[in-house]
Amino acid sequence: MKFDTAASGNPIDRQRVVGQPVDRIDGPLKTTGTATYAYEWHGEVSDLAYGQIVGAAIAKGRIASMDLSQARAAPGVITVVTAQTAGPLDKGERNNAKLLGGPEIEHYHQAVALVVAETFEQARAAAELVKIEYAREPGSFDLEAAKGQAKKPKEITAGEPDTAVGDFDGAFAGAPVQLDATYHTPDQTHAMMEPHASMARWDGDRLTLWTSNQMINWGTQDLAKTLGIPSDKVRLISPYVGGGFGGKLFIRADALLAALGARAAGRPVKVALPRPLMMNNTTHRAATIQRIRIGATRDGKIVAIGHDNWSGDLNGNNAEAGVIYSRPLYAGANRMSSTRLATLDMPEANAMRAPSDTPGSMAVEIAMDEMAEKLGLDPVEFRVMNDSQVDPEKPERPYSQRHLKECLMQGAQRFGWNQRNASPAARREGDWLIGMGMAGAFRDGPVTQSAARVRLDADGRLIVETDMTDIGTGSYTIIGQTAAEMLGVPLERVSVTLGDSTFPVSSGSGGQWGANSSTSGVYAACVKLREQIARKLGFDPAEATFENGEVRQGDRSAALTDAAAGGTLEAEDGIEFGDLDKRYRISTFGAHFVEVAVHAATAEMRVRRMLAVCSAGRILNPKTARSQVIGAMTMGVGAALMEELSVDTRYGLYINHDLAGYEVPVHADIPHQEVVFLDETDPLSSPMKAKGVGELGICGVSAAVANAIYNATGVRVRDYPITLDKLLAQMPAA
Secondary structure, eight states: OBOOSOOSSOGGGGOSSTTSOOOOTTHHHHHTTOSOOGGGOGGGOSSOEEEEEEEOSSSSEEEEEEEOHHHHHSTTEEEEEETTTSOOOOOTTTTGGGGSOOSEEOSTTOEEEEEEESSHHHHHHHHTTOEEEEEEOOOOOOHHHHGGGOBOOSOBTTBOSOEEESOHHHHHHHOSEEEEEEEEEOOBOOOOSSOOEEEEEEETTEEEEEEOOSOHHHHHHHHHHHHTSOGGGEEEEOSOOSOOTTTTSSOOHHHHHHHHHHHHHTSOEEEEOOHHHHHHHSOBBOOEEEEEEEEEOTTSOEEEEEEEEEEEEGGGOOOOOTHHHHHHHBOOSEEEEEEEEEEOSSSOBOOOSSTTHHHHHHHHHHHHHHHHHHHTOOHHHHHHHTBOSSOSSOTTSOBSOOOHHHHHHHHHHHHTGGGOOSSTTOOEETTEEEEEEEEEEEEEOOOOOEEEEEEEOTTSOEEEEOOOOOSSSOHHHHHHHHHHHHHTOOGGGEEEEOOBTTSOOOOOSOTTOHHHHHHHHHHHHHHHHHHHHHHHTTOOTTTOEEETTEEEETTEEEEHHHHTTTSOEEEEEEEBOTTHHHHOBOEEEEEEEEEEEEETTTOOEEEEEEEEEEEOBBOSOHHHHHHHHHHHHHHHHHHHHTOOOOEETTTTEESOOSTTTSOOOOGGGOOOEEEEEOSOOOTTTOTTOBOOOTTGGGTTHHHHHHHHHHHHHSOOOOBSSOOHHHHGGGSTTO
16 A cells, blocks of 8 residues: 555544553553563473573684583583584674674674573573683774774764755854853663563474564564575564563574574574673664754854764764754754764664664753853743754755644643743752753654554454564554554454564564554555455445444445455555655654752752653554653653763773663652643654654653753753762752
């Protein structure tokens, strides 16, 4: 199904099921522990063995020797897989062969062996007996030190590495009010609840992999390519994902080594990454250094905005390009941005919730506050004044919608922003200094091709199949709501099955495209099924309506079950958006408001109130969407106040590689969170008229917290996370 224009006569617009705050249909399974995650498919296989990964003990160099004799002789050991015994691995587009290292070592905890044994305990004990001698080589582990050697990458995720509009240098030099500040964001890890885990079984030349993965088709194609087998010989199954945040977009060592281990052992093998291995073996969000320059007239109009961004990655792979946040958001006729990428011999950097936009917003939204203060303007007023209804760098490509101003104004009114004292450290309650902060929010909401299969059985039940994943986002529920709305049946009459590569290929979960795209694919399949049903019952498909389990046209009606009386009806179709992304920019906007308390003597910080106002098209399920936003807000608090992978620059590893050393927010850290969605639809975005919210919710949050801390204390911190040591010496009491 080709989506060209806004849908008219759209059944989704009835919103009898879609748009309602219904409970998650997978909730009972998850709360009772009966949802089957990747490590829990015990009933699907017999003769199961367990694999334990051995990670490299150096960050850069070579394996000089590897002695496996003691490990192989250990109780219960079946086989040991290494790069020498695994057979040829195709690097492919994503170079997944590097998931098994040796003899060259590219980063600390790169997998170098898999020990397979009868039990998990035996595999773990035997893995400790693998003796490896390394030839260590000097490496580059410090972004600040490597900054001078950073190079312009060939490309970044969203456009060119560098851009220029007008005369930035001249306009900035001539601006009467200037800001030139540098901000640092740290390496961060996804810290999802469910570890990376996989279970593999070979049936002849066919591989079945139960895994935890966000993008089933990507995983299927990548694994087949790496193993050198046809993709139709690989089946990936991942119906439940216990959190991913981008860390499970691609296959990782657990998936590849489970497949290799099962092939070598001749029986099913299960592999899970322990938490320390997850931190250094899998991907993370890269640290950034961002220099932001803003020039403005004395009345507050931005005339020049410049953004330089440095980050690092293994072999110069990917740039964490914070510039993609500043380019489209605030007006300014003269602009520049640059992206530079340093080669670091650290674990691979890759996507983490709202990649590039999250660290970009952490810097840009502080810079906007700093500039507002220089101008003597309210931070909300300054942002509204410099709002732009077109992309400042590409005005020829209009937004489908842009309601940033409405988010800012409604948020200020709801939060009581007019009660904020603009003078830092001016409000006090006993020993606590109180401050308010805010930030704008932006994240693109692209759409991508997605397909589904829908069946109607004789009992009037709908069955939906698509390889879409549910990473805790509510995919099951909104897909079920879509099918129920389209066929006019109650939600409880819909069965949704996800996460299987034998199903039609969906958008998958990532990039904030999943909800809108996957439900649009289900919409397309339902349109085709509606046509079948209508014709079979003698109705005009263009005129028939589906509601209350019936098909109606004029004064005639028939039960939906009549259409399937002779056997199940089935339809499969997908949504294709053509050149929509070239004609329009589909984006989401928001505003975050935060109140904090900072202890005057100890600099202890407490977040007291949070508000998010989001513009994201039609909200398919307000309850699950709110959950997405409050989860993102929580991650933003973590990024602001505690989350940092600490780099040991001597040995090239993250030393706080567990959830004891890498702190994330807990319930006691998070106050009441209010989420407001603008009442809107976006007819240009899809037949669902929706957009994503899960990544919008984190953009700007950390800066809002930082700005609130400044308002409370008068201490401006430009180096995240904002910890006590960065405040104490400059506190008013000091």
